[in-house]
Structures are given as structure tokens and as C-alpha cells.
Amino acid sequence: MIELLHASLNWPTLPATVLVAICVLYWLSVIVGVLDFDLLDFDLDFDISADGPSILDFGFIGLRFLNLGEVPIMVWLSIFSLSMWLLSINFDSKAEIQSFMDYLPLFLRNLGISLVVTKLVTQPFKGYFQFTPPNQIETLLGKSCRVTSSTVNEKFGQAELETEGAPLKLHIRSEDETIQKGDLVRLADYNQETQAFYVVKINQES
Structure with a gap:
């Protein structure tokens, strides 16, 4: 020894x-x-x-x-x-x-x-340690969230996305003026410049 x-x-x-x-x-x-x-x-x-x-x-x-x-x-x-x-x-x-x-x-x-x-x-x-970090843009697109602001338009809007921990607060935008507080929306796209998600009202989708 x-x-x-x-x-x-x-x-x-x-x-x-x-x-x-x-x-x-x-x-x-x-x-x-x-x-x-x-x-x-x-x-x-x-x-x-x-x-x-x-x-x-x-x-x-x-x-x-x-x-x-x-x-x-x-x-x-x-x-x-x-x-x-x-x-x-x-x-x-x-x-x-x-x-x-x-x-x-x-x-x-x-x-x-x-x-x-x-x-x-x-x-x-190899491959066993590959994972996608949570709450990345790619993993959020397509998910649904609840509108928390009084309305959503092209310049303003906020929503909360339920997670395993605290809800994730998001900035959202939409061209649909009928989206109101409490509506369920889908994250359809992301604008890197404004750092906001474009959303679509779920009950209006075909």
C-alpha cells in the first residue's frame, strides 16, 4: 500500500x-x-x-x-x-x-x-444522457395554456402554462380579438424579437 x-x-x-x-x-x-x-x-x-x-x-x-x-x-x-x-x-x-x-x-x-x-x-x-431541458421554446410549442390578461391582441397578452412546479408565465400575442381572460389557447409560434408566443384559441380550431 x-x-x-x-x-x-x-x-x-x-x-x-x-x-x-x-x-x-x-x-x-x-x-x-x-x-x-x-x-x-x-x-x-x-x-x-x-x-x-x-x-x-x-x-x-x-x-x-x-x-x-x-x-x-x-x-x-x-x-x-x-x-x-x-x-x-x-x-x-x-x-x-x-x-x-x-x-x-x-x-x-x-x-x-x-x-x-x-x-x-x-x-x-451514447444516447442515454441526451435530454431536452424543460421549458425550452421547442418543447413549449403546441402546448395549451390559460389566458390571464383581460384580452390578447397583437401588442399585449399574458397566459399561464401549467407545469409540474409553479405555473409558467408567458407573453402571448394574437390577431384574434375575441380571445379573453380565461380562454384556453395553443402556442402556435414564437417571435424571437419580442420574445412572445403567437397563440390560437383552441375552441375555434377545426
């Missing part, structure tokens, strides 16, 4: 040990409720630009191939760091490191193997 601890806290295993320690601290914080699971999870948008691929786009394709963006970043990083640590502790603990150039070949070897291992381990989890 002492030998393992000594090897972990010395080169060339020390960088991998630090990375593993960061991941362990993160998961412990999640377990005890100090941090949220998705606190360090980033929205990695790897879609190729409509103007045509660029050098940066090809780099994104490489990251997507490794399943970055397909699984939560901390899940990916935890598997990667553990792989780096296991490789270093098993194969490099006896290595003599006198300079950075002595460490570089070992790092590159472990990096390449760890990327392959992380890719294989995370491959079965």
Missing part, C-alpha cells in the same frame, strides 16, 4: 493521480449534495457550420468520435483519468524521469491508449 501511494505521488504517475483526485472530489461532492451532477457538464456543440467545414470543424469531429458531447464530460473525464492512472501505475512506476523529454513518450503512449479505452467504455452509453 505504501509503495502504491509513493508511486502515485511521484513522477510519472503524479499528473494522472491529480486528475483522478479531482474526479473523486467531484463525485463525492455530488453524493453529499454540495454540487449538482451537471455543474461541470458543458453543452458541446460539434455541428459543422452551414457555411462549410473548417479546420476547427474537423477537430470537433474528432472529439465527437471520442464520445465527448455524447456523454457527460465528468463521466468521460473520470473514465479517461482512471485509465491514465492505471496505465502509469502499472507500467511506469519504475521509470526514471530526469526531464520532461523522459516523461513525454510515456505520456503520449498512455494518452493514446486511454483515449481508445474511454471511447470503447463510453460507446454503449
Whole structure:
């Protein structure tokens, strides 16, 4: 045990040990409720630009191939760091490191193997972590809500949409002057500039 601890806290295993320690601290914080699971999870948008691929786009394709963006970043990083640590502790603990150039070949070897291992381990989890955040424009369109303002016109209108928690208050607009307070309407479209939904009175639809 002492030998393992000594090897972990010395080169060339020390960088991998630090990375593993960061991941362990993160998961412990999640377990005890100090941090949220998705606190360090980033929205990695790897879609190729409509103007045509660029050098940066090809780099994104490489990251997507490794399943970055397909699984939560901390899940990916935890598997990667553990792989780096296991490789270093098993194969490099006896290595003599006198300079950075002595460490570089070992790092590159472990990096390449760890990327392959992380890719294989995370491959079965692709798609399991994909979700649409609640109350996004795309998820609200088509839903019904109740008018709370006295009337609804092209310039003013408010409604409430029932959710699992508190009702969601929305700005709405309509060309139908007959919509009044208490009417049930459907969210038909959204105007990004005014940040308001265009609605249609449900009992008038065919």
C-alpha cells in the first residue's frame, strides 16, 4: 500500500493521480449534495457550420468520435483519468524521469491508449444522457395554456402554462380579438424579437 501511494505521488504517475483526485472530489461532492451532477457538464456543440467545414470543424469531429458531447464530460473525464492512472501505475512506476523529454513518450503512449479505452467504455452509453431541458421554446410549442390578461391582441397578452412546479408565465400575442381572460389557447409560434408566443384559441380550431 505504501509503495502504491509513493508511486502515485511521484513522477510519472503524479499528473494522472491529480486528475483522478479531482474526479473523486467531484463525485463525492455530488453524493453529499454540495454540487449538482451537471455543474461541470458543458453543452458541446460539434455541428459543422452551414457555411462549410473548417479546420476547427474537423477537430470537433474528432472529439465527437471520442464520445465527448455524447456523454457527460465528468463521466468521460473520470473514465479517461482512471485509465491514465492505471496505465502509469502499472507500467511506469519504475521509470526514471530526469526531464520532461523522459516523461513525454510515456505520456503520449498512455494518452493514446486511454483515449481508445474511454471511447470503447463510453460507446454503449451514447444516447442515454441526451435530454431536452424543460421549458425550452421547442418543447413549449403546441402546448395549451390559460389566458390571464383581460384580452390578447397583437401588442399585449399574458397566459399561464401549467407545469409540474409553479405555473409558467408567458407573453402571448394574437390577431384574434375575441380571445379573453380565461380562454384556453395553443402556442402556435414564437417571435424571437419580442420574445412572445403567437397563440390560437383552441375552441375555434377545426
